Amino acid sequence: MNITPFQALACPLDGAPLQRCGSTWRCQAGHSFDIASHGYAHLLPVQHKRSRDPGDSKEMVAARRRFLNAGYYQPIAAAVSAAALADLPATARAACLDAGCGEGYYLRQLAAATGKGQTLALLGLDISKWAILAAAKQEPRPNWVVGSNARLPVQTGSIDRLLCLFGFPAHAEFARVLKPNGQLLQVDAGPDHLRQLREIIYPRLKPEATAKVQPPPGFASLASENLRYALHLAGQETIADLLAMTPHLYRASTERRALAAELTTLSLTVDVRLTRFVVT
Template sequence: MIVPFQALACPLDGAALHRSGNAWQCGSGHSFDISSQGYTHLLPVQRKRSRDPGDSKEMVASRRRFLGSGAYDPIAQATNRMVLAGAPVGANMACLDAGCGEGHYLRRLTASAGPDMTLALVGLDISKWAVQSAARQDKQMTWLVGSNANLPIRSGSLDWILCMFGFPVYAEFARVLKPGGQLLQVDAGSRHLHELREIIYPAIKAERKNTVSEPPGFERMESDMLNYSVPLSSMEQISDLLAMTPHLYRAKAEDVAKAKALTRLSITVDVRLARFRLKPTSL
């Protein structure tokens, strides 16, 4: 069962937010409307680094199409196993996807949870286009425009945080997790999209070791590597993959054009999943 996530905090003064009709309000009088699509904008303009931060509308659409093809389904399955494996029968779990994009991984988590579980799920992204897309696809979860650097979440309110190819801010993650709360971080491995990178870059940096270190305030519980191949069978699918990665902007235009002209490409998916637990002394 999915229930609304209620433990929101005002992004201006950190006070608890309470829902009143179609808005969230704090005791200081700050008010934040819930949009018609079902999300709330909690990123103050003074904390924006650009006029329209995060992924563009086009990038979000590309990610939605690519993830919808099932190419990254094994990542979602591995994520769900790590999060749900130790959950007791009848568990109540509050989970944040920090950098949720269009909500793919939270939706997959919901689909894998047992009927006896109660999940309070919140997805946050700095891109309003991503959060709009997520809110349109699922009305049960809480969707927020916000920043990992200043999470609009009350301290000590989360059991889990997912950071899927995102930008972790460990001090904030430690603040909002409950004692013993856990973080699952998924990052690209050394061989991730190697075949694509060979096409769009004149030279590829030496492969780094797939090692993982403990973030400040956390202890490592487990880590695993996931490696498999995916055949891409159309120009559209290859273009969508390019559009959802930073490689689209890092590579030269002529090299990107070479990749977009391909009609077939087999890629390697190589990711590291690392699970950490908040140390008791970190709060």
Template sequence: MSSTPFQALACPLDGEPLNRVGNVWRCSAGHSFDVAKQGYVNLLPVQQKRSSDPGDSKLMVAARQRFLDAGYYQPIAQTVSKHLFNHAEVQSDSSLFGCLDAGCGEGYYLRELARASPSVRPLSLIGLDISKWAVLSGAKQDDKTSPLCNWVVGSNAHLPVQTAVLNCVLCMFGFPVHHEFARVLKPGGLLVQVEAGAGHLRELREVIYPTLKPEVAIERVLPESFAYLQGESISYQVTLEGQAMIGDLLSMTPHLYRASQEGRARAAALNELILTVDAKLMIYERK
């Protein structure tokens, strides 16, 4: 593994470059942001919050960590890593390959990316999420003596990252803000976007909802400032054993709050669930 924390952060208040001295990030205007003892920095000012505790809850983050660590989404992580490293290898640049996971959760995809790195070109990583619980979880799992990346509480709508400094942005089942992604990417940089396909978690949805809404074809609009390179469908089945793991799956998704009490009870009674994982991967290049 060859990775280092990404350093080109920007002040969320004025956009000026941040410099770290000790355990404080500070811009030229004097705005300062302390690095927490767990190893993350909060760059989400109160004026960018829609609630006092935005993003995934502590319960959702813990459930997602257990589910992902069990390896059920590893084929997705492997496919993303393959495309990213293929792009890195064809470039003549030997400098650090800067990559942001925008909506990183507890950092599963970044850790898998670092583990899969061929070490041909060192990675410079940043994990950002609006949920402080997610970022806290990612930072606590990191090695403090040799950290994997910089962990940042922040918003995709106002990325605390300097302009045109990244080689890649990952958006894994998250909320893409394409104009911000375009701003922070270098020309020729990649946006790797993964979203749920039509069959994703269908068996769980059939349990918790009385009926499933018919799928509606969505006309995809090419994001401004990007060119579409390629796409790939990632579809397979897994078997979840035990009520605890099925409960973690439900708890880590918005379905937990959308389902009725009766639907949640039906899911809680299951001891096994054969589940379809269906994801769409799309790769765009910054013009």
């Protein structure tokens, strides 16, 4: 396998191509963005932020790193990697973006699954600077950037595979940056995903929608698969890490969080849907 950093970045201010000049990225208009000592770039202008420190906190990122590195979601990562590589020739050169990459777990798994003759140019993007810092520390080969899915700092028509896993899809932007026949791989929680944890956190669960997933504008459906398996967690720390990496932590009452904190074991259902779309 050959993993290289993705280079076709775009200025987040005017959309012009960025060129790397030493330890900065610059566009022709003179906008300049420093590259941090760990190799990542901050391409989220202050005027595009909704808060001073958007995205996951340092503590949430650390919890997610511990949980994912323990292998609990490895079957999801394996399914995503297989789907991303399925239609690529054995000697392909392809660019892949993980939009909302967190601390980089799924992109690292994709890199490990890449065939010997294939070359992948990898880009991980997240709105959380703490997530990107953690990703860059663990794997230096991809290009890591702090940025927003709503305004991807990526040149138009430059991506072959785009991953959006448990994230916030911006389908118009995804369609813009994908090449003709480029693919979007989207992972969403199924109706039973972490149900046992949610039953502890919430007094009542909302009924789950069962409508067939329709392709977003600009895309056609390629394939869809459901992945379901049992997960057994032992130890208060591991259970706390799972809760901390989900939105349920902030939606739960103090009493419900206290109930979850007392658990020493927890058996869960992992239930996710992996859908592949092709840009039209």
